[in-house]
Each structure stands twice: as C-alpha cells, then as structure tokens.
Amino acid sequence: MKFYVSQLVETKKILPILKKYDVGLEVVQFANPYILDNRHRIVEEYKKELADVYGDVDLIIHGPYADLCPGARDNLIKDVTSVRFEQAYEVAEKLGAKKILYHNGYTPRTYTYIEWKKNVYDFWSEFIKNKEEVPIVVENVLDEDYELIHDLMKKIDKDNFSICIDIGHINAYSTLDIYEWIENLSYKIGHIHLHNNYGDRDSHFGIDKGNMNVMQILKVLNEKCDDISVSLEITDLEELEKSLDVLVEAGFVNLK
Numbered sequence: 001m002k003f004y005v006s007q008l009v010e011t012k013k014i015l016p017i018l019k020k021y022d023v024g025l026e027v028v029q030f031a032n033p034y035i036l037d038n039r040h041r042i043v044e045e046y047k048k049e050l051a052d053v054y055g056d057v058d059l060i061i062h063g064p065y066a067d068l069c070p071g072a073r074d075n076l077i078k079d080v081t082s083v084r085f086e087q088a089y090e091v092a093e094k095l096g097a098k099k100i101l102y103h104n105g106y107t108p109r110t111y112t113y114i115e116w117k118k119n120v121y122d123f124w125s126e127f128i129k130n131k132e133e134v135p136i137v138v139e140n141v142l143d144e145d146y147e148l149i150h151d152l153m154k155k156i157d158k159d160n161f162s163i164c165i166d167i168g169h170i171n172a173y174s175t176l177d178i179y180e181w182i183e184n185l186s187y188k189i190g191h192i193h194l195h196n197n198y199g200d201r202d203s204h205f206g207i208d209k210g211n212m213n214v215m216q217i218l219k220v221l222n223e224k225c226d227d228i229s230v231s232l233e234i235t236d237l238e239e240l241e242k243s244l245d246v247l248v249e250a251g252f253v254n255l256k
Contacts, residue, residue, distance in 0.1 A: 001222060003253050004060055004231040005240060006193075008204075011049040013237060021244050022254040024058035024098070025050075026231040031064045036087045043094050058098050060191070060231065061134075063088040065103040065141075070127075071111060071120035078123060081105075085127060092134040099135045099191060099229065101164050104152075108144050117151050124156055132160060137191040139164035144175045146185055153188040162190030168233070169193070171212055172202045178217060186224040193233045194218075206239030207232070207246060215250060 004024035007014050018025060027046075029035055035042050047054050068081040085102060092100040106116055128136065138161075140149060149163055163185055170178050182189070196210030197203035207214040221228065234240040247253040 001218075001252060002058065002229045003247065004058070004229060005244075006062070006231045006233040008233070008235050009237060011046075015051070015053065017237075017241060017244070018053050018057050020256060021248070022256050023232075023244070024060065024229070026060040026062055026101070026233075027095070027097075028062045030088055030091045031062050031066075033064060033066070033084065036064060036084060036091075039087060039091050043091055047095075059095050060229065061088060061092040061095065061097045061100045063100055063102040065105070068103075069105045070102070070123040071105060071116045073111075073115065073119060078119075082123070082127060089131060089134065097134055099137055101137045101139055101191065103139050103141050104143060104149055105141070106148055107142055113147060116148060120148070120152055121155050124152065124161070128156065128158065128161055135160040135162065135190065137162050137164040139166050139169075139191075139193065140174075140181075141166070141169050142173050143169070144173060146174075146176070146181050150185060153185075163188050164191040164193060165189055166193035166233070167212065167214070167217060168195045168197050168202055168204060171199050171210070172197055178212070179220060182217075182220055182224060189221070189225045189228055192221060192228060192230040194230050195233045204233055204235045206234050206236065207243040209239065215246075218250075218252065 004026045005017055006026040007028050064084040068084055069077055070081050072078050167178055170181055195204045196207050196212050196214055197205055198211050232243055
C-alpha cells in the first residue's frame with residue numbers, strides 16, 4: 001500500500017507532514033472551478049509552493065465535483081461535466097500525477113438505476129478514450145450500495161479505470177456493510193479514502209475517532225486488493241498527524 005495525505009489546508013501547513021512521513025499528496029485544490037479556469041498559471045504557482053518536495057512526492061489529483069453529474073440526462077450538464085473533468089485531467093498530466101479521482105456523482109432516488117447505468121456508461125466510455133497517461137479512479141459518495149460502480153467497472157473493463165472506496169462515505173450513507181463493499185469490489189479497487197466517523201455524517205475524523213475499526217479494514221484491504229493507494233482524508237491537522245503515527249507504529253507508513 002502506498003499512503004497519501006489529502007491536502008485540505010494551505011500548502012505551507014502540509015509541507016512539514018510531507019517532510020516527516022514517507023507519503024504522497026492528494027491535491028484537492030484543482031477541484032475548484034475558479035482554479036481550473038486559471039489552471040495554467042496556478043499549476044506553475046503550485047509547483048513553486050511545493051518547493052523542494054516537488055518531484056520527490058507522488059501526487060494524486062482530486063477532480064472537480066460540485067454541480068457536476070456524469071450520469072445526467074441533460075446534455076448541457078454532461079457537456080459542462082466533461083469540460084471540467086478534461087481540465088482536471090490536463091492538470092494531472094502537467095503535474096505528473098499517479099492517478100486522478102472523480103466522484104461517481106449519483107444522488108439516490110434522482111434517477112432509476114437503469115437510466116443512470118446507461119447515462120454514466122455513455123459518459124465514461126467517451127471520456128476515457130485516449131486517456132492512458134493518468135489512471136482514473138471513481139469514488140462512491142452518497143451511494144447506498146455498490147451496484148452502480150460495480151456495473152460501470154464491468155462494462156468499462158480497462159486497466160486504467162478503477163474504483164476509489166471512501167470508507168467514511170460508506171459508513172455514513174450506505175445501507176451495506178463496508179466489508180461487503182470490499183468483498184464484491186476488490187477485483188477493481190485502486191484507491192481508498194481513509195477517515196472515520198460515527199455513521200451519522202461524513203465527519204472526516206482521524207482514524208481512531210469514530211465507530212469503524214480502521215486498522216482492521218486496512219488489514220482486510222491489504223489481503224484482498226493488489227497495488228492499492230490510500231489517502232488520509234482528515235480535516236484536522238492534529239488528527240491527521242496522530243493517525244499517521246498510528247500507521248507508522250503498525251508498519252503501514254515509514255518516517256523519512
């Protein structure tokens with residue numbers, strides 16, 4: 001497993017963590033539409049912000065998601081979604097990212113599964129054409145079960161197209177057990193979002209603050225999935241560093 005930290009704070013606050021722990025960085029800034037509009041300038045500024053760690057730290061790009069819907073029936077919304085996704089993919093190429101992540105985008109009970117499966121397949125089968133440089137992972141958010149992501153992966157059976165399981169989202173929103181998700185999707189899991197909560201909301205707490213046994217989940221993932229990456233998506237810096245120390249003690253993460 002290769003571990004990353006999700007950049008949910010300004011760069012100057014995350015740099016000490018990147019210098020202390022042997023982890024990569026999941027960049028969230030380019031999910032912002034304003035930043036995407038100014039991406040050429042901001043990519044160069046961002047490289048300078050990362051300073052002496054740029055080139056030594058692996059990057060993953062979190063793609064845009066607000067107001068976007070790859071399974072929309074409205075062609076204008078699909079067009080905007082495609083444009084924003086393309087812009088983020090361009091950023092991922094320029095930054096030499098190892099992966100780019102996009103949300104599945106399904107809101108329960110707004111579409112039948114039949115319509116969504118068709119719409120989202122049409123979108124992704126077109127979007128993924130000629131995109132070999134940066135692998136794409138699709139993340140569950142409000143999904144109550146894994147049927148839609150499972151169906152998409154079966155239909156688009158490509159090595160550079162896989163699943164990001166967000167265990168916090170599963171715990172807060174899914175009607176199914178986390179281990180059932182892992183068991184049925186392990187064939188295609190490429191990335192994990194790791195954080196904890198108490199099942200009532202998407203809290204993004206540290207790994208030891210919630211009702212999930214995160215260390216046990218990691219052990220199961222390690223047994224069932226090959227070559228996966230894991231991002232700690234924890235909002236509080238103290239909780240993030242404490243979680244990293246737990247992972248160091250357990251042998252999942254090394255100090256530099």
